[in-house]
Amino acid sequence: MKLREAISTLGPDQAINTAMLIAQQYNINWNDGIGDVFYVIANDLERVPGNIGGNSDNESSAIEKWIRKYEAGRASCASMRTSNLPGTIADPIIEQIIGARISRLNRNDLNLITYAHRLGMSAENILGLILEEYLSVNLRDFGWHCAWGETVKSVDFVHESGRLLQIKNRSNSENSSSSAVRNGTEIEKWFRIRANTGQYMWESLNFICETTHLSEQEFSNFVRATISSNPGCLAIELSNPWI
Structure with missing residues (x-):
């Protein structure tokens, strides 16, 4: 069951009550923003994300996934996250293109440009x-x-x-x-x-x-x-x- 269907089935009030109980189980303060955010989707199905919930979910578990997604997003804020290193390697031809256009650049210059770009x-x-x-x-x-x-x-x-x-x-x-x-x-x-x-x-x-x-x-x-x-x-x- 997708989250949108879960909220539609329960109705806004019951969906909110269900979410409040689940948040309480996770020791999440309902009045610390999450309640206001959930109220939006509970009362407007067009604002419900389409990627939450699956075939094995019922109303409660679909709402629980939303709450976990919200908390994961909050826990991944900039001041708390450890970002992943780039998952790709630089294409060597880029340095050749730049070097062909600006011939005074040496190999070290081009290497610095490559890594400055990756850092950026x-x-x-x-x-x-x-x-x-x-x-x-x-x-x-x-x-x-x-x-x-x-x-x-x-x-x-x-x-x-x-x-x-x-x-x-x-x-x-x-x-x-x-x-x-x-x-x-x-x-x-x-x-x-x-x-x-x-x-x-x-x-x-x-x-x-x-x-x-x-x-x-x-x-x-x-x-x-x-x-x-x-x-x-x-x-x-x-x-x-x-x-």
Whole structure:
């Protein structure tokens, strides 16, 4: 049984009660955000992720999988995770292409470029996670809670009032699902930086969330503090000559 069918069968109220009991069994504080997030999917089946639940699940076990997915997402936040090393090797032809275009570069220069690129990709892989955690830390007191582990379809944050928010790092990373609606209410959207100009969009997020303290400087401080306290968040190969 898929989660959507489980919630549909139980109805919103019973689904919420079931989720509360399961959360209690896992010693999860229902009032620490998870309840507000589950309320969204319990009352809007269009927001239920389609990848939770299977043939062997009943209503209770499908909801339990959602709760475990939410908790796994929260436990994998940037300040707590150990990221995996790149699972691929660099293609040697890339260095040949660059070397053919800039002939003054020697073998060591090209090797440094290769590993700088790999390091940059590793940083890009965790940027979204750091942004998500920064917002979670700074918005929870304003009634916004993170839908950890992609537990609400097309939504990253939910407000205690029922508002929905999708966040992206760059303007060119938005996708078609961002136009989805909930009961006729548009999912609010925000991106951190305008890709073609480099303009930061924190002012618009402060307006959406009715705050004043979110800024690029504060986010930069959070990035440095997060990596300093948890270096393993950024995976670096031992063979990387930059370390």
